[in-house]
Structure formats: structure tokens, C-alpha cells
Amino acid sequence: MKIVFAGTPEFAAVALRALHQAGFEIPLVLTQPDRPAGRGMQLQASSVKQVALEYGIEVLQPLSLRRDSKDAQRALEAQAAHERLTSLDYDVMVVAAYGLILPRSTLDIAPCINIHGSLLPRWRGAAPIHRAIESGDSETGVTIMGMEEGLDTGPMMLIKRVAITDADTTGSLHDKLAALGAAMIVEALRRMEKNALPATPQPEAGVTYAAKISKDEAKLDFSLPAGALWRKVRAFNPFPGAQGSVNGTAIKIWQAEPVDAAGAPGQVLAADAGGIVVACGEGALRLQQLQKPGGKRLAAAEFLKGFPLAGLAFE
Secondary structure, three states, rough: OOEEEEOHHHHHHHHHHHHOOOOEEEEEEOOOOOOOOOOOEEEEOOOHHHHHHOOEEEEEEEOOOOOOOOOOOOOOOOOOHHHHHHHOOOEEEEEEOOOOOOOOOHHHOEEEEEEEOOOOOOOOOHHHHHHHOOOOOOOOEEEEEEEEOOOOOOEEEEEEEEEEOOOOOOHHHHHHHHHHHHHHHHHHHHHHHOOOOOOOOOOOOOOOEEOOOOHHHHOOOOOOHHHHHHHHHHOOOOOOOOEEEEOEEEEEEEEEEEEEEOOOOOOEEEEEOOOEEEEEEEEEEEEEEEEEOOOOEHHHHHHHHHHHOOOOOOO
């Protein structure tokens, strides 16, 4: 079976490694263009590109796959990518967090299947892991699905579930789902080789959309219940990082837990080695790991040595 792989971040790179190690022929990888990253804003290859180069796989990085783009450069790159794809005569395209929309002209070349980090039809869209934690879901999982022009609307081929624990952050859950998705795509393709991979249409009931995470969501509103803020802290770790503000100083909050306490929302009720207890609209949040601008992530006891909070309030 000849596979074209399309993906960009680490979630996809884990799957690409698994497919290569399973012995599938992968003549071409599509990934997004190199982006500036780090303090020096140097161009950095995507995680998928780094794996592809390690294995000596050809890489294409078009800005778009839409040949009808009004942007001349994008249209030119899309045409070149389309010609390369049609020249390969591949069996299937595997897509994982690619970040570009596949137009009908691409979908029509060969079957396209996607590794999606949710239990479809719940959490279609860009940020299914974040939104599952933020919403208090008790479980999530991975769906291997057929691709069509709609947003994650294609038929389901393989589904496996994962419990969301109270200790899970988006970072930890991402790693679990990436490993699961990698194993599942190998299983799905083995089944496809034997014509034993049925496709079931998604139910119409239960559709939700996982909107892309924005930095604006990082600011915590302490008038909300402590439980809701606790989920946001976990959902926004590692990106964009939940944030509170004290006397105009932005403080990142990386770890917290809800506790039984009461006070004016935002008021620091306790600040000691056990944590920093902040009153919420309902209950309170004990902050356990924090970071001030330019500093490192610190446990509450260490953070308080350089930034005392007793008697203050989060704005």
C-alpha cells in the first residue's frame, strides 16, 4: 500500500513514525511551510517535516492546495502539488492535523482518511483536546474517519476511547491520543488492505465544534466557579497558559485545584507553602504552580519568595 501523508505538528509526527516503522511505503509527505519560532524567530521545520527528512521522504510544503486561489503564489504551489500527487498513483492519503483544507480536487485523487483526536461527532474542528478538558468531558478518544469537504463530517471507520483523569492537561492527553492514533492508523490500514474497514456515517445528534484556541481565552475570570477555572487551567496547559493579573502584573497559572473556601472573587485567601488560595464566584482555586513574566515555572512556595501575594487580589 502506497501512502501520501499530510500533517504538521507532533501529534501527526507520531503517526508518521508508526507508519514508517510498520513498513508502509510513503513516497511523499505534505506539511505546512517552515514558520518562525523561538526567541530568535528563526524558521523552524514542522515536527512532521523533521521526521520525513530523517527517513529520506520527499516533502512538499505548499501554502495552499486550492488551485483556484486568488493569490498567484498560492495557486502556483497548489498546482505543483496537485501535479505531484497525480503522478504518484498512491492508494490512500493519511491526514493528521495538517492545517490546510483539502479541496475536492485532492480528495478525488485517492481515498483520504483522517486521524481525529475526539469521539466524533463530538468536537469536530481545530481544538478537540482542549475543548474536551475545558468542558469537563469524562472521556475522549480517537476516530479514524473518511474525509470529505465538510469539517470533520466524514464516515467513522475506527473509534477507541480514553478516560480523561483529573490530572490530565492538554499536554498529557495530547500525548496519550497521539500514541493511540498512531497505533490505530496502522490497524486501520491493515484492515483496509483486506477490505475489512467498514465506514459508518456520523450520527446527526451530538455534534459540537471545537473552536481554535485564542490567547484572549487565557485570562481567567475569577467570578466563575472554581471548577470551571480548574478545567481551563488544565485545558490551556501548555498553550496558551491560563493567566491572572495582580497589580498589573500578568501571572501564568500552570497547576491548580478547586477547594472549599469563600470570599470576594479574586481575593487571595491564603498564600503559603500549601498553595495560593484564590476566591472564585463559587468555591476557591488553590494555585500550585505559577510563573511571572520572564521567570520560570515555580511551585507556589518558591513563587511566593519573590512575589508575595498575601492580602492582594487577582484582577
